[in-house]
Amino acid sequence: MSQLKVPKGTRDILGREIHLWRRIEETVYSVAQLFGYQEIRTPIFESTELFARGVGEGTDIVQKEMYTFLDKGGRSLTLRPEGTAPVMRAYLEQGFAVHEPRVKWFYLGPMFRYERPQAGRMRQFHQFGFEAIGFESPACDAEIILIAWTIYEELGLKRLSLEINSLGCNHCKPGYIEALKNFFRDRSEELCSNCKDRLERNPLRILDCKVETCQTVLRSTAFPNLQDFLCEDCKKHQAELLQTLTALGIPFVINPHLVRGLDYYTRTAFEVKTGELGAQDAVGGGGRYDNLSQALGGQRVPGVGFAAGMERIVLLLQKEETETSSERSGVYLAPLGKEGERYLLVLSRVLLQHGIPFYTDFADKTLKYHLKRAQKMGIRWVVILGEEEIQKSVFLLKDMISGEQISLSQEGLLKKLQEEISGAENTYLR
RNA sequence: GUGAGCGUGGCUCAACGGUCAGAGCACUGGACUGUGGCUCCAGGGGUUGGGGGUUCGAAUCCCCUCGCUCACCCCA
Incomplete structure (x- = not known):
């Protein structure tokens, strides 16, 4: 009879560590209150279709990382791998689009992805996230980033860097993808097998491939630059956002190769990184998702948000934590x-x-x-x-x-x- | 899914293929019958992750399996 253990990729959180979790949660609640964001709690599992349509069929999350099962009624359900799609589902389902089109919400809780665990990556992990739905203004993108920044600052996290990019909108994104495909029409042999696949399924993702041969291709002068393809509106949106960030005193770097793994992002995409966690260096990320509501069958509703990984923040706090009294x-x-x-x-x-x-x-x-x-x-x-x-x-x-x-x-x-x-x-x- | 490293008391780790697998920390008790920390003494706790094989003999060598860790991948 072997000892019962926690499932792979999960763990018990207790003892001294629990104080760190409490501190993060309390910081999230208090910053949310200060910025006027309301808490929303959505179910831990949702219909599989929500993520297939919301996150995107071509994404790694949907293709290989979901905990999907049939319940006794034969329904296909999935443990939520992320928080934005469920929040948008709730927004549409509860009719906010018509009776209160602009909302500011936050959430906090466990997420599930079937991956090989490693430092800072668990199968059950925890995120908190902030979503501002119904706002077009780049100032709202800036507020979301400011909230993230405030929370990290409040927690005393140092040496974080903010990377930012624009992925374009429905007008300019297709043009860029076309240009990408054209570029690779006769050079696809130089790509890694993974990227050859991506060329069809999710061409933007080629941009952040780390394989050396792909990197060489990406660095060639003829390679189409996403920033050059942005339409006037997207350019303006980005310029205003960057200007606002500068006014707020939040340092950033533009990373034209930053593309996020989820399909729903448009225009602004950003990631907050640390140099202290090994390979899993993103402690938070987000962006604008003006296409999400329509992918879920609703009317067009703009939105912007971010999510942060709590175990990674705990790891950072543990590194910085000096001796604490346990009195x-x-x-x-x-x-x-x-x-x-x-x-x-x-x-x-x-x-x-x-x-x-x-x-x-x-x-x-x-x-x-x-x-x-x-x-x-x-x-x-x-x-x-x-x-x-x-x-x-x-x-x-x-x-x-x-x-x-x-x-x-x-x-x-x-x-x-x-x-x-x-x-x-x-x-x-x- | 791929690759590498590692699995020995609750924790951290010892043990050249050779008696009953040890130590520190922790726990329990005693020295101190109602007074903690320090010290000393004693005690409990292990099918060496599991299974198979090689051998007179396996924690140690080989194979399989499970788990952990790190990396790839991807992301938070």
């Missing part, structure tokens, strides 16, 4: 014997009413055990209650730092604890 606030209740347990449980109700955090250990062990345990947990104040105290109707309060201890009545104990422990203070991590 807990509150009081350790140390009962000696059954009677002590009962009395302390009653006391805990009183503490509750005063907002004093407590931890009661029901191990039914010696005082030595309790003191060791409180020590290990980093709790300063210990209330000891055994036969002696019960007889005298007192509580023995011990200060683990000074070693001093005093007998107190319940009122005296409460007074002292309230002085020493400011209830609201949460010292679990700074």
Whole structure:
């Protein structure tokens, strides 16, 4: 009988690490609130068709990375591999297009992709994302980037770089793809096998191929540059976005080879990268998706958004994190014997009413055990209650730092604890 | 899906093919019968990932399998 283990590419998150997750989540919530974005929670699984149509049939995600299954009713369902398509689905399904066409939403939660796990890449991973739907203005693209930037900054992440590009729109994208195909008409032999395939299925993706032979082709002077094919509107959109970013003081580099893996992107595409995570260097990315709603069968609705990978941020925080104190606030209740347990449980109700955090250990062990345990947990104040105290109707309060201890009545104990422990203070991590 | 490296107590790691597979940390108990940290002593905990093979003898060598890690691919 072999030990049961978590499925490949998944893991338990607990212990010290959980504080990091909480910190990220709290930052996301507070920045969202400051920018006026509302939370949306969509299902963990959706109909397979949503992703096939929304993310794109030709993408790697749809072709090989989805957790797809049939339910007992024979419906094809898929664990969500990303968050934007479901959000747009909800927007259309709930009729926002007609009754409230402009919304600003954010989400937070697990995503699933069937891939070989490696550093910073899991089969179940977590993203938070922000979506602004119904806005055409490049200023909105800039706001999305500003939100991302604010969150990274708020978390204290350094040395991140922002890469940005424009993928064109329905007017100019086809022209560029045509030019690409023309260019390769007699040079396709120079491409790697993967890219030969892409030439038909997803030609833009050739741009970010890392194979050396493809790179050589990409660097040739005759190679069509995406930026040269942008129509006037797209050029203007990009120029305004870049101008705004400059005004905001957000540094960026234009990467004409940045194309994102999902079909729905138009115009703005961007990626936030770090140099500290090995091969999986993108900590967030996003862009404009003016074609998505129509791909899902809705009317044309513009949108722009981004998503960030939480485990990658956790990895970065762990690298930067210096020693953190694990001191807990509150009081350790140390009962000696059954009677002590009962009395302390009653006391805990009183503490509750005063907002004093407590931890009661029901191990039914010696005082030595309790003191060791409180020590290990980093709790300063210990209330000891055994036969002696019960007889005298007192509580023995011990200060683990000074070693001093005093007998107190319940009122005296409460007074002292309230002085020493400011209830609201949460010292679990700074 | 492809390639490489690695699987030994809860954790980190020892053990030239040769007695009962060890140590540190952690845990439990004692020295200290109701007083923590430091120290000392003792104890529990392993089918050496699983299966097969070679051998008088396998944690060690070979094959298969599973898992982990890293990279490719792709992305967050």
